[in-house]
Amino acid sequence: MRHMSILVVGSVAFDTLTTPTGHRDKVLGGAATHFALAASFFTPVRVVGVVGKDFGPRQQSVFTSKDIDIAGIEHADGLSFHWTGSYEGTMAEAKTLGTDLNVFGTFAPKIPASYSDSDYLFLANIDPVLQLQVRQQMPNVKLVAGDTMNYWINDHRGNLDKVLAELDILIINDTEARLLSGEHNLVAASKKVMALGPKSLVIKHGEYGATAFFSAASFPDLGEVPKPFRAPALPIEQVVDPTGAGDSFAGGFYGYIASQSALTPAVFKTALFYGGVMGSFAVEQFGTERLQHTSRTEINERFQSFRELSHLDA
Amino acid sequence: MRHMSILVVGSVAFDTLTTPTGHRDKVLGGAATHFALAASFFTPVRVVGVVGKDFGPRQQSVFTSKDIDIAGIEHADGLSFHWTGSYEGTMAEAKTLGTDLNVFGTFAPKIPASYSDSDYLFLANIDPVLQLQVRQQMPNVKLVAGDTMNYWINDHRGNLDKVLAELDILIINDTEARLLSGEHNLVAASKKVMALGPKSLVIKHGEYGATAFFSAASFPDLGEVPKPFRAPALPIEQVVDPTGAGDSFAGGFYGYIASQSALTPAVFKTALFYGGVMGSFAVEQFGTERLQHTSRTEINERFQSFRELSHLDA
Numbered sequence: 001m002r003h004m005s006i007l008v009v010g011s012v013a014f015d016t017l018t019t020p021t022g023h024r025d026k027v028l029g030g031a032a033t034h035f036a037l038a039a040s041f042f043t044p045v046r047v048v049g050v051v052g053k054d055f056g057p058r059q060q061s062v063f064t065s066k067d068i069d070i071a072g073i074e075h076a077d078g079l080s081f082h083w084t085g086s087y088e089g090t091m092a093e094a095k096t097l098g099t100d101l102n103v104f105g106t107f108a109p110k111i112p113a114s115y116s117d118s119d120y121l122f123l124a125n126i127d128p129v130l131q132l133q134v135r136q137q138m139p140n141v142k143l144v145a146g147d148t149m150n151y152w153i154n155d156h157r158g159n160l161d162k163v164l165a166e167l168d169i170l171i172i173n174d175t176e177a178r179l180l181s182g183e184h185n186l187v188a189a190s191k192k193v194m195a196l197g198p199k200s201l202v203i204k205h206g207e208y209g210a211t212a213f214f215s216a217a218s219f220p221d222l223g224e225v226p227k228p229f230r231a232p233a234l235p236i237e238q239v240v241d242p243t244g245a246g247d248s249f250a251g252g253f254y255g256y257i258a259s260q261s262a263l264t265p266a267v268f269k270t271a272l273f274y275g276g277v278m279g280s281f282a283v284e285q286f287g288t289e290r291l292q293h294t295s296r297t298e299i300n301e302r303f304q305s306f307r308e309l310s311h312l313d314a
Numbered sequence: 315m316r317h318m319s320i321l322v323v324g325s326v327a328f329d330t331l332t333t334p335t336g337h338r339d340k341v342l343g344g345a346a347t348h349f350a351l352a353a354s355f356f357t358p359v360r361v362v363g364v365v366g367k368d369f370g371p372r373q374q375s376v377f378t379s380k381d382i383d384i385a386g387i388e389h390a391d392g393l394s395f396h397w398t399g400s401y402e403g404t405m406a407e408a409k410t411l412g413t414d415l416n417v418f419g420t421f422a423p424k425i426p427a428s429y430s431d432s433d434y435l436f437l438a439n440i441d442p443v444l445q446l447q448v449r450q451q452m453p454n455v456k457l458v459a460g461d462t463m464n465y466w467i468n469d470h471r472g473n474l475d476k477v478l479a480e481l482d483i484l485i486i487n488d489t490e491a492r493l494l495s496g497e498h499n500l501v502a503a504s505k506k507v508m509a510l511g512p513k514s515l516v517i518k519h520g521e522y523g524a525t526a527f528f529s530a531a532s533f534p535d536l537g538e539v540p541k542p543f544r545a546p547a548l549p550i551e552q553v554v555d556p557t558g559a560g561d562s563f564a565g566g567f568y569g570y571i572a573s574q575s576a577l578t579p580a581v582f583k584t585a586l587f588y589g590g591v592m593g594s595f596a597v598e599q600f601g602t603e604r605l606q607h608t609s610r611t612e613i614n615e616r617f618q619s620f621r622e623l624s625h626l627d628a
Contacts, residue, residue, distance in 0.1 A: 187551035208522035237501035
């Protein structure tokens, strides 16, 4: 079976990170980076993004040592996007200390001809205008999934609504689902969010796992709407760095989907478990360190741990 | 197989409740009441508590129409314990508007001779001094489980520590686990809490389910410490009244355990699911209304829903 390629558009960046466990200066990061690394264990990935002069052979090899095509990463004059953030105490929320957009500020996504047969599109968390530009250049993909965040929900709602109308699957967290819907109850929120366009919705609950919500459009051939499905997150004693956990979740989830011949409810549910698995690795070390050094064997073992964690008859 | 009886000590009370969905004056409530109703679907229950003149045949029949023995409910002069509370917005937390201890203020638990062969003891959320008095009167029970709350953790820690040392299983929520341990991370918190005495710990996460943590003393014959286990909570669109959800969870959990011939990891995990099932019913109507009108068939159906919600191959 040919594994289908995922095209992901999003940030490729450097992160300066401080957490209760330590500090790192300008390590490779960005939503597209974390997503691509996590997804690459399941299916080939193609990245669309922009970097500056500070993105050299060492950073390139993080991608090219995996099955990740970076022909779509544009090299521009100037420096790469640089995010400075810290996490304190519970690490529940990142505190942004600095956002240097640099070359990302004037980014206009261009899709290489070699990417045009991609079947799966992932619109990582960037300006919805850019998400839409990429979607419009890829009208024939088989499935479109995406992410967003509070900033776009609050201040760019008109553009975001155009993206939401294009999505088969939206992957957001509790706070974003509540903000987007105006509903605190997550079941009520899921209905309002899916009414905005996404056929299916994955709501991430951080350390408590994630829930998938479905609509009649999720599996139109099925003749019924599957009930919600919950996947656990692994209880972890020592979170080193939560940066990129959500993108890694999305990469594991969507990578698994793209590796399967068709999107069925069973595939969707298994994908949620792989999302949790990749998110659980991501937080164990700073930046992309842990995902760079995992293996499919280790992923399979952790998948089994997730099953034992949640299944009565595992 | 003889079903083993649970002896529960705790409040039998009247609750005056206001939630976003409505208001009820002086409906039957109390931790022991919710616990007993939920557990009675699995095993016989015996209640130790105190009520006043306002507890009449109508209230009695709520217990006696199920397999609940109320010989241990003392009738005292005065009025029953009366709690007035409200829930707003998200209903995440109860706001206490009034606590009239009434006859509960001078309660000294006395255990009827007919209860002395009870094999399972549940110390519901009351003054740890009372919990300890009951424990001391029942030295030969097979298993002891209990609950507590912020007030006892903050202001009665010395007495509470004596109770914790007696427990096979402690059932508390995220906030209580963090407060009791001084640790935010729940894995770290679980270790510190179990070091205080409880052999096993169930931490409830509200709408996100519950996690069981184990120690070497949980199943001493097993020769290993089972990894944590997570059970989901049902996504519910309309919570009518959260009062008693935690007690109903404990009742379903412990009732199922008492109905089985031995406490194994598999029984413990299945019990967590039944806890979630009974909690999910409890919130659907005010007070004890929903638990009064459910059936074992309905419970079995909902157990299956919990399985489908969380199992890849349900």
